[in-house]
Amino acid sequence: MLRIAIQNKGRLNEQSVDLLHELGIDVDSAKRKFLSKATNFPIEVLYLRDDDIPQVVANGTAALGIVGMNEVAERGCDVDVVTKLGFGGCRISLAIPKGDDYQGVEYFQGKRIATSYPAILENFLREQGVVAEIKVITGSVEIAPAAGIADAIFDIVSSGGTLVTNGLKEVERVFESEAVLIANKNLSAEERELLDELLFRIESERVSRGKKYLLMNIPTSSLDEAVKILPAMRSPTVMPLAAEGWCSLHSVVDATDLWEKVRQLKAIGAEGILVLTLDKIIP
Numbered sequence: 542m543l544r545i546a547i548q549n550k551g552r553l554n555e556q557s558v559d560l561l562h563e564l565g566i567d568v569d570s571a572k573r574k575f576l577s578k579a580t581n582f583p584i585e586v587l588y589l590r591d592d593d594i595p596q597v598v599a600n601g602t603a604a605l606g607i608v609g610m611n612e613v614a615e616r617g618c619d620v621d622v623v624t625k626l627g628f629g630g631c632r633i634s635l636a637i638p639k640g641d642d643y644q645g646v647e648y649f650q651g652k653r654i655a656t657s658y659p660a661i662l663e664n665f666l667r668e669q670g671v672v673a674e675i676k677v678i679t680g681s682v683e684i685a686p687a688a689g690i691a692d693a694i695f696d697i698v699s700s701g702g703t704l705v706t707n708g709l710k711e712v713e714r715v716f717e718s719e720a721v722l723i724a725n726k727n728l729s730a731e732e733r734e735l736l737d738e739l740l741f742r743i744e745s746e747r748v749s750r751g752k753k754y755l756l757m758n759i760p761t762s763s764l765d766e767a768v769k770i771l772p773a774m775r776s777p778t779v780m781p782l783a784a785e786g787w788c789s790l791h792s793v794v795d796a797t798d799l800w801e802k803v804r805q806l807k808a809i810g811a812e813g814i815l816v817l818t819l820d821k822i823i824p
């Protein structure tokens with residue numbers, strides 16, 4: 542049995558549950574409990590606040606976790622970051638009152654900086670040789686300058702809208718984050734095997750994303766050219782048609798290239814082109 546900790550509510554909850562579903566793991570997210578078992582995979586899901594996830598994985602209460610890289614870095618917990626997951630993207634940046642002149646990090650020398658990420662900030666300031674006063678605030682960090690509690694802030698930014706509303710401007714992007722899968726450093730052989738199975742499924746989801754399955758009829762005389770247009774996993778599948786001089790060609794293409802490929806294929810005589818949504822590619 543593999544136990545995975547995910548956020549119980551908040552920005553990463555829904556996408557974490559969706560990811561498990563995409564991996565074919567049937568967890569009951571509607572009747573969310575503290576701990577719930579999947580019906581079709583030996584995994585149980587532990588729902589926690591994101592702050593607690595790195596710690597719980599580090600001490601082995603859960604074998605795996607899904608959490609923002611920012612939390613992993615801030616807590617300094619000893620876990621393996623197994624893979625990035627491609628959602629929950631954000632950055633942690635330094636921001637100052639928008640009217641202030643900014644020439645470089647020396648601006649922060651002797652300043653008071655409000656943040657919920659003191660460890661990441663301290664590390665950055667040390668690297669830059671800047672000495673500043675770090676004010677730890679949980680909650681609305683962005684109001685600290687207007688409230689007179691701090692001169693600047695170090696906080697999560699995604700679009701930057703919150704900064705503008707609070708009369709601030711982003712001056713240093715310090716830490717790029719996204720959701721990651723983390724693992725305990727001492728997994729049992731059974732847990733390791735289950736993790737490998739999950740990674741295999743994650744990889745196949747990644748490969749399948751944004752791909753389309755394309756099939757068409759094409760004159761046999763155009764086949765060589767069509768194969769050049771359509772590099773598939775090994776090569777496109779070709780099947781003879783009952784009609785003399787024609788064959789059926791199947792391939793997988795990136796959705797972004799689809800219309801360009803269709804144009805080229807029509808130009809060499811392709812007909813009856815079908816574009817199908819692709820569920821999975823198992824590499």
Ligand code: ATP
Binds near residue numbers: 697
């Ligand atoms: P919890 O109650 O679980 O402690 P929280 O309030 O600390 O939740 P959320 O706001 O739900 O955290 O954000 C969870 C994670 O989502 C962040 O740690 C970060 O990795 C990611 N994230 C992505 N975009 C943003 C954003 N615009 N603001 C805040 N977090 C974001």
Ligand code: MG
Binds near residue numbers: 590591592
């Ligand atoms: Mg939190």
